[in-house]
Amino acid sequence: QFAEGLGAGAAIVILEPDAIALSDCLTAPQRAARFASLARAGRTLRTANPRARVYFDGGHSGWHAPAK
DSSP states (O other): OTTGGGOSSOEEEEEOTTTTGGGGGSOHHHHHHHHHHHHHHHHHHHHHOTTEEEEEOOOOTTSSOTTO
């Protein structure tokens, strides 16, 4: 539903902010499934709107201290 709502204009989407950074607690098969799911989500968004720019955020707010 979200992808369909993007319309045809330019759009910027930030996808799954915590899913990548928190994947180190998963088994290898679980990580592979998570990354496949993220890739599928990106393809779904781009198929719905080829003008959409999809960014995969690889971190989260508590991952590193602000000084780093």
